[in-house]
Amino acid sequence: MSAAKGLFKKWLSNLDAMKKQIKERLNAVWNREAITEEEWEQLEETLIQSDIGPRLAMEIIEELQATKSEHKDWQSCLFEKLYSIIEKNDARLFPEADPQFSKIVVLMGINGAGKTTLAGKLARFFKDQGEKVSLVAADTFRAAAQEQLEIWAKRAGVNIIKSSSGTNPGAAVFDALQLIKKRGDTVAIVDTAGRSHVNKNLLSELEKLSKVIYREIPSSNVENLLVIDALAGQNAFLQAENIAKFIPITGVALTKWDSQAKGGIVFRIHQELALPIKLVGTGETIEDLFVFDPEEFVRAIVY
Ligand SMILES: Nc1nc2c(ncn2[C@@H]2O[C@H](COP(=O)(O)OP(=O)(O)O)[C@@H](O)[C@H]2O)c(=O)[nH]1
Ligand SMILES: [Mg+2]
Numbered sequence: 001m002s003a004a005k006g007l008f009k010k011w012l013s014n015l016d017a018m019k020k021q022i023k024e025r026l027n028a029v030w031n032r033e034a035i036t037e038e039e040w041e042q043l044e045e046t047l048i049q050s051d052i053g054p055r056l057a058m059e060i061i062e063e064l065q066a067t068k069s070e071h072k073d074w075q076s077c078l079f080e081k082l083y084s085i086i087e088k089n090d091a092r093l094f095p096e097a098d099p100q101f102s103k104i105v106v107l108m109g110i111n112g113a114g115k116t117t118l119a120g121k122l123a124r125f126f127k128d129q130g131e132k133v134s135l136v137a138a139d140t141f142r143a144a145a146q147e148q149l150e151i152w153a154k155r156a157g158v159n160i161i162k163s164s165s166g167t168n169p170g171a172a173v174f175d176a177l178q179l180i181k182k183r184g185d186t187v188a189i190v191d192t193a194g195r196s197h198v199n200k201n202l203l204s205e206l207e208k209l210s211k212v213i214y215r216e217i218p219s220s221n222v223e224n225l226l227v228i229d230a231l232a233g234q235n236a237f238l239q240a241e242n243i244a245k246f247i248p249i250t251g252v253a254l255t256k257w258d259s260q261a262k263g264g265i266v267f268r269i270h271q272e273l274a275l276p277i278k279l280v281g282t283g284e285t286i287e288d289l290f291v292f293d294p295e296e297f298v299r300a301i302v303y
Pocket of ligand 2: 115116117139145192194
Protein backbone atom coordinates (compact mmCIF):
# COMPACT_ATOMS: atom_id res chain seq x y z
CA MET A 1 0.00 0.00 0.00
CA SER A 2 2.83 2.42 0.79
CA ALA A 3 4.41 1.71 -2.59
CA ALA A 4 1.05 2.26 -4.20
CA LYS A 5 0.76 5.57 -2.42
CA GLY A 6 4.02 6.74 -3.93
CA LEU A 7 2.77 5.79 -7.35
CA PHE A 8 -0.46 7.64 -6.71
CA LYS A 9 1.60 10.72 -5.97
CA LYS A 10 3.61 10.30 -9.12
CA TRP A 11 0.51 9.92 -11.15
CA LEU A 12 -1.14 12.90 -9.50
CA SER A 13 1.79 15.08 -10.43
CA ASN A 14 0.80 14.47 -14.03
CA LEU A 15 -2.72 15.74 -13.48
CA ASP A 16 -2.96 18.38 -16.09
CA ALA A 17 -6.01 20.47 -16.67
CA MET A 18 -6.78 21.68 -13.18
CA LYS A 19 -3.19 22.04 -12.15
CA LYS A 20 -1.47 23.83 -14.98
CA GLN A 21 -4.14 26.02 -16.50
CA ILE A 22 -5.72 27.12 -13.27
CA LYS A 23 -2.38 27.72 -11.61
CA GLU A 24 -1.08 29.76 -14.50
CA ARG A 25 -4.20 31.86 -14.68
CA LEU A 26 -4.29 32.49 -10.96
CA ASN A 27 -0.59 33.20 -10.67
CA ALA A 28 -0.89 35.70 -13.50
CA VAL A 29 -3.62 37.80 -11.92
CA TRP A 30 -3.61 37.20 -8.17
CA ASN A 31 -1.06 39.78 -7.10
CA ARG A 32 -2.61 42.53 -9.14
CA GLU A 33 -4.67 45.22 -7.45
CA ALA A 34 -7.81 44.28 -9.34
CA ILE A 35 -8.98 41.37 -11.43
CA THR A 36 -11.33 42.28 -14.24
CA GLU A 37 -14.74 40.74 -14.77
CA GLU A 38 -13.45 39.17 -17.96
CA GLU A 39 -10.52 37.56 -16.17
CA TRP A 40 -12.83 36.07 -13.55
CA GLU A 41 -14.98 34.67 -16.32
CA GLN A 42 -11.97 33.12 -18.03
CA LEU A 43 -10.99 31.54 -14.76
CA GLU A 44 -14.48 30.17 -14.26
CA GLU A 45 -14.40 28.77 -17.79
CA THR A 46 -11.09 27.00 -17.07
CA LEU A 47 -12.57 25.51 -13.92
CA ILE A 48 -15.60 24.24 -15.79
CA GLN A 49 -13.33 22.65 -18.40
CA SER A 50 -11.65 20.67 -15.65
CA ASP A 51 -14.90 18.70 -15.22
CA ILE A 52 -15.87 20.03 -11.83
CA GLY A 53 -19.17 21.25 -13.22
CA PRO A 54 -20.69 24.75 -13.34
CA ARG A 55 -22.05 24.76 -9.79
CA LEU A 56 -18.75 24.17 -8.04
CA ALA A 57 -16.90 26.42 -10.49
CA MET A 58 -19.16 29.30 -9.49
CA GLU A 59 -18.72 28.56 -5.79
CA ILE A 60 -14.95 28.57 -6.15
CA ILE A 61 -14.94 31.87 -8.03
CA GLU A 62 -17.11 33.46 -5.33
CA GLU A 63 -14.79 32.17 -2.65
CA LEU A 64 -11.70 33.41 -4.49
CA GLN A 65 -13.30 36.83 -4.96
CA ALA A 66 -13.98 37.08 -1.26
CA THR A 67 -10.47 35.92 -0.36
CA LYS A 68 -8.80 38.29 -2.81
CA SER A 69 -9.95 41.30 -0.83
CA GLU A 70 -8.70 39.67 2.37
CA HIS A 71 -5.23 39.40 0.84
CA LYS A 72 -5.00 35.66 1.44
CA ASP A 73 -3.12 33.52 -1.02
CA TRP A 74 -5.20 31.67 -3.57
CA GLN A 75 -3.62 28.30 -2.79
CA SER A 76 -4.93 28.11 0.75
CA CYS A 77 -8.30 29.40 -0.37
CA LEU A 78 -8.62 26.85 -3.16
CA PHE A 79 -7.32 24.07 -0.94
CA GLU A 80 -9.86 24.84 1.78
CA LYS A 81 -12.71 25.00 -0.67
CA LEU A 82 -11.88 21.79 -2.54
CA TYR A 83 -10.94 19.89 0.59
CA SER A 84 -14.15 20.89 2.34
CA ILE A 85 -16.07 19.13 -0.39
CA ILE A 86 -14.18 15.88 -0.32
CA GLU A 87 -12.67 15.57 3.18
CA LYS A 88 -15.43 13.29 4.45
CA ASN A 89 -14.89 10.88 1.57
CA ASP A 90 -14.23 7.53 3.23
CA ALA A 91 -12.36 5.37 0.74
CA ARG A 92 -11.94 2.36 3.00
CA LEU A 93 -13.25 -0.91 1.69
CA PHE A 94 -15.21 -2.94 4.23
CA PRO A 95 -14.49 -0.59 7.17
CA GLU A 96 -16.62 -2.67 9.51
CA ALA A 97 -16.26 -6.15 8.09
CA ASP A 98 -17.34 -9.10 10.21
CA PRO A 99 -14.39 -11.53 10.12
CA GLN A 100 -16.72 -14.51 10.38
CA PHE A 101 -17.94 -13.94 6.84
CA SER A 102 -16.30 -13.61 3.45
CA LYS A 103 -16.08 -10.13 1.96
CA ILE A 104 -17.85 -9.69 -1.36
CA VAL A 105 -17.17 -6.97 -3.93
CA VAL A 106 -19.75 -6.61 -6.69
CA LEU A 107 -18.68 -4.58 -9.70
CA MET A 108 -21.39 -3.03 -11.77
CA GLY A 109 -21.63 -0.51 -14.54
CA ILE A 110 -22.15 -0.11 -18.24
CA ASN A 111 -20.28 -2.05 -20.92
CA GLY A 112 -16.68 -1.00 -21.35
CA ALA A 113 -16.52 0.93 -18.08
CA GLY A 114 -13.63 -1.26 -16.93
CA LYS A 115 -15.30 -3.78 -14.59
CA THR A 116 -13.41 -6.88 -15.66
CA THR A 117 -10.08 -5.08 -15.64
CA LEU A 118 -10.83 -3.74 -12.17
CA ALA A 119 -11.84 -7.23 -11.00
CA GLY A 120 -8.36 -8.43 -11.93
CA LYS A 121 -6.63 -5.48 -10.27
CA LEU A 122 -8.67 -5.92 -7.10
CA ALA A 123 -7.93 -9.62 -6.98
CA ARG A 124 -4.22 -8.82 -6.89
CA PHE A 125 -4.78 -5.98 -4.42
CA PHE A 126 -6.52 -8.25 -1.90
CA LYS A 127 -4.17 -11.15 -2.51
CA ASP A 128 -1.24 -8.89 -1.66
CA GLN A 129 -2.95 -8.23 1.66
CA GLY A 130 -2.93 -11.94 2.41
CA GLU A 131 -6.57 -12.60 1.58
CA LYS A 132 -7.74 -15.78 -0.08
CA VAL A 133 -9.39 -14.44 -3.20
CA SER A 134 -11.76 -15.75 -5.84
CA LEU A 135 -13.02 -14.06 -8.97
CA VAL A 136 -16.65 -14.85 -9.72
CA ALA A 137 -17.89 -14.72 -13.30
CA ALA A 138 -21.46 -13.49 -13.14
CA ASP A 139 -21.48 -12.35 -16.74
CA THR A 140 -23.17 -15.51 -17.93
CA PHE A 141 -24.29 -14.12 -21.28
CA ARG A 142 -21.00 -14.09 -23.13
CA ALA A 143 -18.50 -16.96 -23.08
CA ALA A 144 -15.85 -14.39 -23.98
CA ALA A 145 -16.58 -12.53 -20.76
CA GLN A 146 -15.61 -15.56 -18.66
CA GLU A 147 -12.49 -16.10 -20.75
CA GLN A 148 -11.44 -12.50 -20.21
CA LEU A 149 -11.90 -12.90 -16.46
CA GLU A 150 -9.96 -16.13 -16.55
CA ILE A 151 -6.97 -14.29 -18.00
CA TRP A 152 -7.14 -11.80 -15.15
CA ALA A 153 -7.42 -14.61 -12.60
CA LYS A 154 -4.18 -16.09 -13.99
CA ARG A 155 -2.44 -12.73 -13.88
CA ALA A 156 -3.53 -12.14 -10.31
CA GLY A 157 -2.82 -15.72 -9.29
CA VAL A 158 -6.28 -16.34 -7.85
CA ASN A 159 -9.13 -18.78 -8.40
CA ILE A 160 -11.95 -18.19 -10.80
CA ILE A 161 -15.46 -19.50 -10.25
CA LYS A 162 -17.26 -19.92 -13.54
CA SER A 163 -20.78 -20.99 -14.26
CA SER A 164 -22.22 -22.91 -17.15
CA SER A 165 -23.36 -20.55 -19.85
CA GLY A 166 -26.99 -19.57 -19.78
CA THR A 167 -27.25 -19.83 -15.98
CA ASN A 168 -28.94 -16.80 -14.57
CA PRO A 169 -26.50 -14.54 -12.73
CA GLY A 170 -28.34 -14.82 -9.40
CA ALA A 171 -28.05 -18.61 -9.48
CA ALA A 172 -24.40 -18.38 -10.55
CA VAL A 173 -23.64 -16.14 -7.59
CA PHE A 174 -25.57 -18.39 -5.21
CA ASP A 175 -23.50 -21.39 -6.29
CA ALA A 176 -20.31 -19.35 -6.07
CA LEU A 177 -21.12 -18.30 -2.51
CA GLN A 178 -21.52 -21.93 -1.43
CA LEU A 179 -18.17 -22.81 -2.96
CA ILE A 180 -16.48 -19.81 -1.37
CA LYS A 181 -17.81 -20.79 2.02
CA LYS A 182 -16.66 -24.37 1.59
CA ARG A 183 -13.17 -23.33 0.54
CA GLY A 184 -12.85 -20.62 3.15
CA ASP A 185 -12.17 -17.81 0.67
CA THR A 186 -12.01 -14.50 2.48
CA VAL A 187 -12.70 -12.25 -0.51
CA ALA A 188 -14.79 -12.76 -3.64
CA ILE A 189 -14.97 -10.28 -6.47
CA VAL A 190 -18.05 -10.59 -8.62
CA ASP A 191 -17.74 -9.38 -12.21
CA THR A 192 -21.19 -8.69 -13.61
CA ALA A 193 -22.35 -8.19 -17.18
CA GLY A 194 -22.33 -4.65 -18.47
CA ARG A 195 -25.78 -3.21 -18.33
CA SER A 196 -27.27 -0.12 -19.68
CA HIS A 197 -28.61 1.97 -16.85
CA VAL A 198 -31.87 2.37 -18.72
CA ASN A 199 -32.55 -1.34 -19.26
CA LYS A 200 -35.04 -2.24 -16.51
CA ASN A 201 -34.84 -6.02 -17.10
CA LEU A 202 -31.09 -6.11 -16.77
CA LEU A 203 -31.23 -3.93 -13.70
CA SER A 204 -33.82 -6.07 -11.94
CA GLU A 205 -31.62 -9.04 -12.70
CA LEU A 206 -28.78 -7.25 -10.94
CA GLU A 207 -31.18 -6.55 -8.08
CA LYS A 208 -31.87 -10.27 -7.75
CA LEU A 209 -28.15 -11.05 -7.77
CA SER A 210 -27.66 -8.49 -5.03
CA LYS A 211 -30.47 -9.96 -2.91
CA VAL A 212 -28.91 -13.41 -3.17
CA ILE A 213 -25.72 -11.99 -1.67
CA TYR A 214 -27.47 -10.13 1.15
CA ARG A 215 -29.29 -13.30 2.13
CA GLU A 216 -25.94 -14.99 2.82
CA ILE A 217 -23.61 -12.16 3.78
CA PRO A 218 -24.10 -9.23 6.21
CA SER A 219 -24.10 -5.80 4.60
CA SER A 220 -20.88 -4.88 6.43
CA ASN A 221 -19.15 -7.44 4.20
CA VAL A 222 -20.58 -6.30 0.88
CA GLU A 223 -19.18 -3.56 -1.35
CA ASN A 224 -21.37 -2.71 -4.32
CA LEU A 225 -19.05 -0.64 -6.44
CA LEU A 226 -20.29 1.41 -9.34
CA VAL A 227 -17.59 1.41 -11.98
CA ILE A 228 -17.46 4.68 -13.89
CA ASP A 229 -15.24 5.66 -16.76
CA ALA A 230 -13.68 8.99 -15.74
CA LEU A 231 -14.48 10.37 -19.18
CA ALA A 232 -18.20 9.55 -18.95
CA GLY A 233 -19.09 13.09 -17.86
CA GLN A 234 -22.73 13.87 -17.27
CA ASN A 235 -23.75 10.35 -18.24
CA ALA A 236 -22.06 9.04 -15.11
CA PHE A 237 -24.68 10.78 -12.98
CA LEU A 238 -27.55 9.23 -14.91
CA GLN A 239 -25.93 5.79 -14.59
CA ALA A 240 -25.55 6.17 -10.86
CA GLU A 241 -29.03 7.55 -10.32
CA ASN A 242 -30.70 4.68 -12.13
CA ILE A 243 -28.57 1.85 -10.79
CA ALA A 244 -29.02 3.17 -7.25
CA LYS A 245 -32.77 2.65 -7.59
CA PHE A 246 -32.12 -1.10 -7.74
CA ILE A 247 -28.99 -1.70 -5.69
CA PRO A 248 -27.49 0.06 -2.66
CA ILE A 249 -24.26 1.41 -4.13
CA THR A 250 -21.55 1.64 -1.48
CA GLY A 251 -18.92 3.43 -3.51
CA VAL A 252 -17.54 4.49 -6.85
CA ALA A 253 -14.52 3.15 -8.69
CA LEU A 254 -13.29 5.62 -11.28
CA THR A 255 -11.48 3.97 -14.16
CA LYS A 256 -9.38 5.34 -17.01
CA TRP A 257 -8.15 8.24 -14.96
CA ASP A 258 -4.93 8.09 -16.91
CA SER A 259 -6.46 9.10 -20.20
CA GLN A 260 -6.79 12.88 -20.22
CA ALA A 261 -7.53 12.84 -16.53
CA LYS A 262 -9.00 16.11 -15.45
CA GLY A 263 -9.56 15.28 -11.84
CA GLY A 264 -12.51 17.62 -11.42
CA ILE A 265 -14.99 14.81 -11.96
CA VAL A 266 -14.09 13.51 -8.50
CA PHE A 267 -15.59 16.52 -6.74
CA ARG A 268 -18.65 16.45 -8.86
CA ILE A 269 -19.34 12.76 -8.36
CA HIS A 270 -18.81 13.02 -4.64
CA GLN A 271 -20.86 16.20 -4.27
CA GLU A 272 -23.71 15.41 -6.61
CA LEU A 273 -24.03 11.67 -6.06
CA ALA A 274 -23.19 11.75 -2.35
CA LEU A 275 -21.13 8.58 -2.82
CA PRO A 276 -17.59 7.90 -1.64
CA ILE A 277 -14.91 7.54 -4.30
CA LYS A 278 -13.10 4.42 -3.21
CA LEU A 279 -10.83 3.33 -6.03
CA VAL A 280 -9.09 4.88 -8.98
CA GLY A 281 -7.91 2.96 -12.04
CA THR A 282 -5.04 4.58 -13.89
CA GLY A 283 -4.14 2.18 -16.66
CA GLU A 284 -4.53 -1.23 -18.20
CA THR A 285 -2.08 -3.23 -16.10
CA ILE A 286 -2.74 -5.03 -12.85
CA GLU A 287 -0.82 -2.52 -10.74
CA ASP A 288 -2.72 0.51 -11.98
CA LEU A 289 -5.07 0.76 -9.02
CA PHE A 290 -5.16 3.18 -6.11
CA VAL A 291 -7.24 3.73 -3.06
CA PHE A 292 -8.45 7.28 -3.32
CA ASP A 293 -6.85 9.66 -0.83
CA PRO A 294 -8.72 12.98 -0.64
CA GLU A 295 -6.07 15.09 1.02
CA GLU A 296 -3.27 13.92 -1.21
CA PHE A 297 -5.49 14.47 -4.20
CA VAL A 298 -6.44 18.06 -3.33
CA ARG A 299 -2.83 18.93 -2.44
CA ALA A 300 -1.67 17.64 -5.78
CA ILE A 301 -4.15 19.87 -7.57
CA VAL A 302 -3.49 23.04 -5.63
CA TYR A 303 0.24 22.97 -4.84
N1 LIG B 1 -6.37 3.45 -20.01
C1 LIG B 1 -7.14 2.66 -19.25
N2 LIG B 1 -7.88 1.71 -19.83
C2 LIG B 1 -8.64 0.92 -19.05
C3 LIG B 1 -8.71 1.11 -17.65
N3 LIG B 1 -9.58 0.18 -17.15
C4 LIG B 1 -10.02 -0.53 -18.22
N4 LIG B 1 -9.47 -0.10 -19.37
C5 LIG B 1 -9.71 -0.59 -20.74
O1 LIG B 1 -11.08 -0.38 -21.06
C6 LIG B 1 -11.56 -1.43 -21.90
C7 LIG B 1 -12.81 -2.06 -21.30
O2 LIG B 1 -12.45 -2.69 -20.10
P1 LIG B 1 -13.25 -3.92 -19.48
O3 LIG B 1 -12.62 -4.23 -18.19
O4 LIG B 1 -13.37 -5.02 -20.47
O5 LIG B 1 -14.69 -3.23 -19.28
P2 LIG B 1 -16.07 -3.92 -18.84
O6 LIG B 1 -16.89 -4.07 -20.09
O7 LIG B 1 -16.72 -2.94 -17.91
O8 LIG B 1 -15.76 -5.22 -18.19
C8 LIG B 1 -10.41 -2.40 -22.05
O9 LIG B 1 -9.76 -2.14 -23.28
C9 LIG B 1 -9.49 -2.06 -20.89
O10 LIG B 1 -8.14 -2.36 -21.14
C10 LIG B 1 -7.93 2.17 -17.04
O11 LIG B 1 -7.92 2.43 -15.83
N5 LIG B 1 -7.16 2.90 -17.90
MG1 LIG C 1 -16.50 -7.15 -18.60
